[in-house]
Amino acid sequence: MECQVSDLKISLGQVELALFQALAETGGIYRAVLALLAYKNIRKTAMARQLGVDMTVIDRYWRQGSAPAVRIEQLRALGVPEFLLPRPSGRQPKGYVATQNCGREVV
Numbered sequence: 001m002e003c004q005v006s007d008l009k010i011s012l013g014q015v016e017l018a019l020f021q022a023l024a025e026t027g028g029i030y031r032a033v034l035a036l037l038a039y040k041n042i043r044k045t046a047m048a049r050q051l052g053v054d055m056t057v058i059d060r061y062w063r064q065g066s067a068p069a070v071r072i073e074q075l076r077a078l079g080v081p082e083f084l085l086p087r088p089s090g091r092q093p094k095g096y097v098a099t100q101n102c103g104r105e106v107v
Contacts, residue, residue, distance in 0.1 A: 021083050030062045033084050050078060061086045068092055 016039070024032035037044065048055040051074050061067035066089035067075075075085055 017081055020081065024083060029065070029084055029086075033062050033080075036081075036084065047078060051075070 020032050020036050020039075023035055037047070044055045044058050048058045051058070051071060053071075061071065061075075065086050067086040068091050069088045070092070072085050072088060076082070
């Protein structure tokens with residue numbers, strides 16, 4: 001008896017993303033993010049350190065569903081899937097302008 005070879009080829013990464021996307025749609029984005037971080041063994045404190053913010057700020061972004069565009073780009077660079085990113089809030093992060101030199105000398 002011969003087994004038929006399926007034309008359906010899905011990489012493991014695609015299956016994982018589909019599972020987290022389904023969780024986001026049914027259980028909410030925050031729960032899906034927590035599951036993704038647990039699955040990849042990433043702590044929120046480590047992620048917050050890489051963004052240069054407190055862990056409570058990371059929580060707030062996903063609980064409120066919005067974050068400054070700069071932070072969204074940072075999260076995207078850390079590998080957070082597009083469907084789990086918060087929407088842009090249109091604000092600058094607190095203290096962001098003060099920490100940027102903008103190419104000018106401070107006199």
